[in-house]
């Protein structure tokens with residue numbers, strides 16, 4: 001089989017995706033890449049690992065020449081909150097990096113997965129049951145690059161018949177690798193703080209509703225979409241997918257079912273609050289469910305109990 005390339009493999013999603021792909025398709029068949037060296041030595045040692053800066057097209061070409069790549073999961077990106085403090089870097093990485101990877105995919109005839117996000121929506125988007133096809137006028141640099149990314153991936157499919165596919169991910173909850181610089185990161189931090197200190201200070205208002213997903217569902221979504229029968233896909237890129245939606249107050253209530261002493265306080269960060277306020281309360285993901293059988297396994301209760309168990313076990317050693 002042809003190999004699979006993962007960019008951003010040291011990140012929150014990339015690290016777990018790389019392990020899952022290696023388990024499914026064989027360790028040698030998955031080339032993990034990043035500009036950071038992984039502290040998780042398994043990522044580097046269990047299969048091929050390449051230093052790859054997606055901003056350097058020659059670098060991308062060199063990796064494509066060394067390996068025999070048939071599919072690319074392009075996860076290298078700058079998230080929403082960091083993007084607002086470094087818009088130039090966000091544009092470079094999210095647009096030029098994507099363009100370099102799309103060009104490599106075109107030249108080497110690869111399938112490609114591109115993750116868009118709830119950040120691709122904006123204040124004028126319907127907030128409840130946000131449709132698959134709707135108004136997208138985000139006012140963050142992250143959102144601008146995600147909408148443009150969705151469009152350029154659709155364009156490469158139409159113009160060059162490239163097999164591009166993708167989803168709009170909600171906030172991602174996981175315990176293996178920390179998220180970095182996102183607006184939804186509170187939903188990860190809260191668990192570590194709840195288990196360690198039984199309290200958390202949240203930077204979003206208590207009534208801020210956002211879509212979320214537990215990592216095992218996200219990994220399965222990416223693999224299922226890339227394995228789906230292409231003839232069934234009416235959309236290609238940017239499928240809305242979600243598993244649950246909650247506010248910080250609702251998440252705190254759920255955590256209290258396991259840790260009754262848990263306390264939450266709020267110190268709202270205006271930048272991240274404004275970003276979160278511009279995103280959907282919850283999305284309609286029926287297109288993904290109809291076209292390629294998307295279905296989540298973890299809801300709020302199941303995810304919360306698993307997160308608390310795993311983190312508690314790890315702390316106990």
Ligand code: SER
Pocket residue numbers: 079080081116117118119142169170171172181182183184185
């Ligand atoms: N989790 C991302 C962020 O908060 C959204 O896709 O930036």
